Amino acid sequence: MSIHEVFMPALSSTMTEGKIVSWVKSPGDKVEKGETVVVVESDKADMDVETFYEGFLAHIIVEAGETAPVGSAIAFIAETEAEIEQAKSLANSSGAAATITSSPEPIAAGTASATTPALASQNGSNHKEGRLVASPRARKLAKELKVDLTTLQGSGPHGRIVAEDVEALSNQGKQPASAPVAPAAPVATSAPVAPPAPRTPAPTPVVAAVPGQIVPLTTFQNAVVRNMVATISVPVFRVGYTITTDGLDKLYKQIKSKGVTMTALLAKAVAVTLQKHPLLNASYSDQGIVYHSDINISVAVAMDDGGLITPVLQNADAVDIYSLSRTWKSLVERARAKQLQPQEYNSGTFTLSNLGMFGVDKFDAILPPGQGSILAIGASRPQVVATPDGLFAVRQQMQVNITSDHRIIYGAHAAAFLQDLAKLIETNPQSLTM
Numbered sequence: 339m340s341i342h343e344v345f346m347p348a349l350s351s352t353m354t355e356g357k358i359v360s361w362v363k364s365p366g367d368k369v370e371k372g373e374t375v376v377v378v379e380s381d382k383a384d385m386d387v388e389t390f391y392e393g394f395l396a397h398i399i400v401e402a403g404e405t406a407p408v409g410s411a412i413a414f415i416a417e418t419e420a421e422i423e424q425a426k427s428l429a430n431s432s433g434a435a436a437t438i439t440s441s442p443e444p445i446a447a448g449t450a451s452a453t454t455p456a457l458a459s460q461n462g463s464n465h466k467e468g469r470l471v472a473s474p475r476a477r478k479l480a481k482e483l484k485v486d487l488t489t490l491q492g493s494g495p496h497g498r499i500v501a502e503d504v505e506a507l508s509n510q511g512k513q514p515a516s517a518p519v520a521p522a523a524p525v526a527t528s529a530p531v532a533p534p535a536p537r538t539p540a541p542t543p544v545v546a547a548v549p550g551q552i553v554p555l556t557t558f559q560n561a562v563v564r565n566m567v568a569t570i571s572v573p574v575f576r577v578g579y580t581i582t583t584d585g586l587d588k589l590y591k592q593i594k595s596k597g598v599t600m601t602a603l604l605a606k607a608v609a610v611t612l613q614k615h616p617l618l619n620a621s622y623s624d625q626g627i628v629y630h631s632d633i634n635i636s637v638a639v640a641m642d643d644g645g646l647i648t649p650v651l652q653n654a655d656a657v658d659i660y661s662l663s664r665t666w667k668s669l670v671e672r673a674r675a676k677q678l679q680p681q682e683y684n685s686g687t688f689t690l691s692n693l694g695m696f697g698v699d700k701f702d703a704i705l706p707p708g709q710g711s712i713l714a715i716g717a718s719r720p721q722v723v724a725t726p727d728g729l730f731a732v733r734q735q736m737q738v739n740i741t742s743d744h745r746i747i748y749g750a751h752a753a754a755f756l757q758d759l760a761k762l763i764e765t766n767p768q769s770l771t772m
Contacts, residue, residue, distance in 0.1 A: 341425045342391050344413040346406045349380035349680065357405045357557050358412065359384050359676075363395045366422065369415060376412070379557050383647070383683065384676035393417040396425035405557070479504045500679060558645020568707045572622075573744045576702055579756040583718045583734045585767045593659070593771065602651070602663040605635040605690060606770045607762055608713060609654035612688060615755040619687050621710045622745045636686030636706070637666070639673050648706065649673050650686045659771050690715060700737035711742045711752070 346356045359377040369375055374386040375395060396416040400406045414425040476499045480487050485504050492499035555563065586607075590600055612619045612633050621628045633655045636648035649669035651662055672678050688710070691703040694717035703714040718736040725731050738759075742752050762769070 340417055341396065341421055341428070342389075342393070342415045342417075343411040344375065344387075344389060344415060346400070346408050346410050346412050347378065347385075347387055348408045349378065349383075349385045353380045353408055353561075355405050355407045355557075356380055358400050358402050360402050361395075361398060361413075362386075365395055365398055367395050369393060369395055375415075379676065383673070383678040383680075389415060391415045391417070394419055394422055396422040397428075476501045476504050556645055558641055558647070562646050565707055566704055569705050572705055574705050574741050575744050575749060575752075576739055576741050577749060577752045577756060578700065578737060578739045579753075579760060580735050580737055581760045582723075582764050583736055585765070586763050587718065587734055589767045589770070596660060597667070598659055598663045599666055601637060601690075601692065602659060602666050603767075603770055604692065604715060605637060605651050605654050605666070606659055606662055607759060607767075608688065608690060609633045609635050609651075610770070611755060611759040611762055613655055614758055615751070617747055617751055618711050618742070618755045620746060621687070621708055622743050627746050630687040632685075632687065634685050634687045636683075636689040636709075638689065638691040638703075639670060642674060647673050647678070647683055648686055648689060649678060649683055650681075652681075652685060689713070694718060694736060700739055702739055703741050705741050705743060709743075710747055711740055714739045714741070 349356065357379040359379050361376050363369055363373075363375045369389055369392065371392050372388050375389050376387045377384055378387050393415045394417075396414040398413045400410075400412040406412055414428070416422050416425045477487070479485075479501050483504060485507055487499055487504075490499050490503050490507060493503055586603065590598070590603060616629055617627070619630055619633055621630070632653050635651045635654040637651065638646055638648050640646055649666075649672075651657070651666060651669070654662060657665070669678070669682060673683070686706070686709065689703070689706050689712040691712060692715040693701055694715050697717050699719070700716040701714050703712045705712050716737040716739075718734045720732050721735045722730055723733045723735070738756065740752050740756060
């Protein structure tokens with residue numbers, strides 16, 4: 339017999355506390371191993387938290403809307419119904435609770451006394467060989483697409499199966515049986531597998547600003563504060579450049595109807611240029627320069643309820659523009675619904691920040707922790723320019739400013755990158771569709 343604590347998990351490397359969005363289970367409900375019991379808001383997204391215990395949700399310590407530090411107990415799970423009342427008694431006893439939370443090691447169930455329940459660490463979510471571990475979204479998608487999860491090799495942490503794994507297998511299964519399974523290379527006209535309807539998160543109340551009132555920062559806003567403070571110690575420099583966008587704008591008008599976004603076009607152009615400038619895709623570490631094997635473009639997105647998140651277009655240099663645009667649309671939708679998986683917002687190697695849609699001419703962006711560069715993009719506007727033949731003409735131009743870590747990147751490196759980016763956009767934008 340034992341009672342287990344459910345702990346506030348660390349859902350990202352920067353998370354120090356989490357907010358309970360909602361409890362999926364109520365006190366007294368039966369819970370199965372691997373079942374979602376609570377939704378937690380981290381500093382980046384809302385995440386389903388599963389338990390690998392089987393039993394009953396005996397008592398909730400931290401209610402919906404409340405915040406708790408990472409590693410602190412937020413609920414009790416009892417293995418039997420008879421232990422539910424015992425768990426409630428422990429929760430109401432401050433002395434017993436202190437004993438529970440201060441115990442660094444789990445107590446074997448066989449030695450637990452009537453007042454000292456056996457405890458386990460990390461919500462029981464330690465990886466066990468041979469056990470199928472899949473996210474709730476992956477399980478739901480597998481059921482809809484009739485995919486056998488036991489045939490999948492998960493790409494998530496500790497081999498966890500995520501929704502993308504299910505989609506990839508489903509897409510392979512639609513190819514002719516006689517044809518070898520080829521790497522996914524979506525064609526412009528191919529339709530993506532429709533994902534299941536996302537779980538609707540509990541709405542975050544919008545606090546109206548009242549003069550003289552102090553409004554507490556949200557979890558997202560606090561995360562931005564920590565990240566921005568962390569950048570103060572990094573020596574940076576900035577380089578600006580003017581890029582003519584007539585060719586890019588023409589291309590965008592031609593393929594916009596196929597679902598292509600300007601964000602995806604800019605990300606693709608940056609990623610292709612980074613192939614020639616790996617140092618701009620690198621980052622600093624105490625051991626030296628970290629040259630990343632992938633080109634993953636983070637793009638800053640403002641959240642409706644405050645804060646900032648940077649969904650990542652992974653391998654943006656290698657993915658076709660149509661697939662990249664579909665991926666971007668999905669990322670934005672799930673970011674604003676707080677449904678991104680950690681690898682979808684923390685794997686970026688280079689960041690774009692675009693305020694051009696707000697009419698901003700130019701601005702400087704703050705370098706994100708763990709990256710070497712960020713590119714700030716202003717609005718494209720008609721400008722009168724002198725042509726090589728000595729005449730005047732009107733051209734669409736935008737201002738871009740790159741902020742780079744001066745510990746590893748120097749002015750000439752950034753300038754050469756911007757030159758090549760401008761050359762691609764101005765003279766060969768059609769190559770972005772190939």
